[in-house]
Amino acid sequence: MNTYNIEIKVNGEWRETEVTATDTLLEVLRSNLDAVEVKNGCEQGDCGACTVILGGKPVNSCLVLAVQANGKEVTTVKGIGTQESPHHLQTAFVEHGAIQCGYCTPGLIVSAKALLDENPDPTREEIREGICGNLCRCTGYTKIVEAIEDAASKK
Amino acid sequence: MKNVEYYKPQDPSELQELMQVHQARAVLIAGGTNLIHQMRNGEKKPEVLVDISELKDLTGIKVEDNYITIGAVTSIAQIAASPVIGEHCPILAAAAKQLGNPLTRNRATIGGNLANASPCADTAPPLLALEAEIHITNTEGQARSVPADKFFMDYKWTHLDKGDVMTRIAVPKPKVAAKGSHTKLGLRKAAAICVASVALMLEKEGDAVKRARIAFGSVAPKPIRAYRLEHYIEGKPVDEKLLSDCGPLLQEEISPIGDIRGSESYRRSATASIFNRNLLQAWV
Numbered sequence: 001m002n003t004y005n006i007e008i009k010v011n012g013e014w015r016e017t018e019v020t021a022t023d024t025l026l027e028v029l030r031s032n033l034d035a036v037e038v039k040n041g042c043e044q045g046d047c048g049a050c051t052v053i054l055g056g057k058p059v060n061s062c063l064v065l066a067v068q069a070n071g072k073e074v075t076t077v078k079g080i081g082t083q084e085s086p087h088h089l090q091t092a093f094v095e096h097g098a099i100q101c102g103y104c105t106p107g108l109i110v111s112a113k114a115l116l117d118e119n120p121d122p123t124r125e126e127i128r129e130g131i132c133g134n135l136c137r138c139t140g141y142t143k144i145v146e147a148i149e150d151a152a153s154k155k
Numbered sequence: 156m157k158n159v160e161y162y163k164p165q166d167p168s169e170l171q172e173l174m175q176v177h178q179a180r181a182v183l184i185a186g187g188t189n190l191i192h193q194m195r196n197g198e199k200k201p202e203v204l205v206d207i208s209e210l211k212d213l214t215g216i217k218v219e220d221n222y223i224t225i226g227a228v229t230s231i232a233q234i235a236a237s238p239v240i241g242e243h244c245p246i247l248a249a250a251a252k253q254l255g256n257p258l259t260r261n262r263a264t265i266g267g268n269l270a271n272a273s274p275c276a277d278t279a280p281p282l283l284a285l286e287a288e289i290h291i292t293n294t295e296g297q298a299r300s301v302p303a304d305k306f307f308m309d310y311k312w313t314h315l316d317k318g319d320v321m322t323r324i325a326v327p328k329p330k331v332a333a334k335g336s337h338t339k340l341g342l343r344k345a346a347a348i349c350v351a352s353v354a355l356m357l358e359k360e361g362d363a364v365k366r367a368r369i370a371f372g373s374v375a376p377k378p379i380r381a382y383r384l385e386h387y388i389e390g391k392p393v394d395e396k397l398l399s400d401c402g403p404l405l406q407e408e409i410s411p412i413g414d415i416r417g418s419e420s421y422r423r424s425a426t427a428s429i430f431n432r433n434l435l436q437a438w439v
Contacts (some may be wrong), residue, residue, distance in 0.1 A: 001158060002158055002159065002161070004161060020159065021159040021160060021161035021204055022159050022194060022204075024191065043195065044192045044195070045188055045192065045255075045258070045259055046346075048256070048258055051258060057232070058257065058258055058261060059258050059261050059262050060188075060258045060259065060262070062191070063186075063187055063188045063191050063192065063259070063262060064191075064262065065161075065184070065187060065191065065204075065206075067161050067163075067206070068184075068187065068206060068208060111257070111258070114257075115257075128345070129257070129345060130257060132256045132257065132345035132346045133255070133256030133257050133258035133259065133346060134258075
């Protein structure tokens with residue numbers, strides 16, 4: 001079996017692991033690197049549950065090969081804030097009840113973070129466009145959009 | 156899938172060497188948004204993956220004397236955000252902004268969108284209307300360029316042979332007088348797969364159309380140029396009479412199927428509506 005040793009900087013820490021050519025970044029983050037905060041939803045780039053920031057850009061980690069992430073930086077929701085010191089986006093999601101089952105939340109926080117990094121003062125329409133790769137089947141999105149709007153105002 | 160080999164060439168000569176060695180076994184990967192999904196569902200079973208996603212020679216947007224060139228592995232997000240594309244090829248910028256969602260646009264590349272050759276490839280209709288040329292290098296290092304409409308041969312079938320590498324897309328700088336218009340019809344406002352699309356470039360002279368370039372997506376086995384429609388329109392003013400007169404010809408040019416996103420008859424009438432609207436937009 002062909003395997004490849006790769007190094008990925010996950011939330012600021014360089015991690016080494018062995019992968020096959022077809023392992024996805026999602027699989028490797030969850031199975032090899034214990035980053036189970038990255039959720040597996042559809043595995044075809046529709047739902048955004050697996051969103052991470054790769055090399056500064058939000059992507060579906062199910063649609064990136066782990067070998068392609070070799071030598072790169074990955075930020076998951078855990079790299080954005082911690083339980084002790086949450087990012088204001090995370091606080092806003094909690095305050096607005098923008099979480100129901102919670103499965104989409106790690107991906108949505110990552111997409112929202114990437115959106116606000118690029119556009120600190122987005123309109124509602126820009127927020128909706130910015131998170132359109134992340135599906136939520138519980139909230140109907142209103143609370144999520146409000147939480148992101150609130151977080152942007154507090155930045 | 157477990158024994159797949161992976162290579163990441165650092166420059167074009169290393170890439171050519173790999174393609175010579177592996178020939179038909181090699182499958183190129185860039186953004187991977189189509190390929191990884193196709194590998195997972197068994198549609199594609201590559202033995203060797205050659206990763207061209209970070210080859211500098213294949214990336215970026217350049218303005219040349221008569222052309223705008225776009226490296227084959229330039230991301231859709233880069234194209235959507237490019238001031239050069241926005242200024243010279245607004246119909247391509249519009250299509251790029253509507254491809255997939257922000258997450259897929261960050262990975263997906265224009266070359267991948269074309270090489271995948273889906274009839275609903277979002278960047279294809281604008282590139283057809285802009286008469287783009289696709290530059291390809293074979294395993295011997297010989298380069299050739301193919302007009303976009305010759306590149307698409309049939310359903311999911313392109314001009315690319317085994318071992319070929321698409322290097323860049325060259326878009327002739329549109330004349331200042333030419334106006335473009337583009338519409339993608341999906342089932343929702345964002346993250347939609349195209350149900351029908353039209354892209355056109357129109358040049359006016361006096362009270363008549365001097366030159367028309369018209370392309371459609373998702374209404375034939377491949378993205379198409381509508382040559383007979385273009386010919387019919389040229390020399391005539393765009394008015395109610397023209398729109399109704401060219402209706403039957405438009406219906407002859409397209410051959411849509413019915414699928415989960417729309418029936419054949421829906422696609423036929425929707426295509427007529429968006430075509431009329433875009434023609435009027437480019438005319439005034």
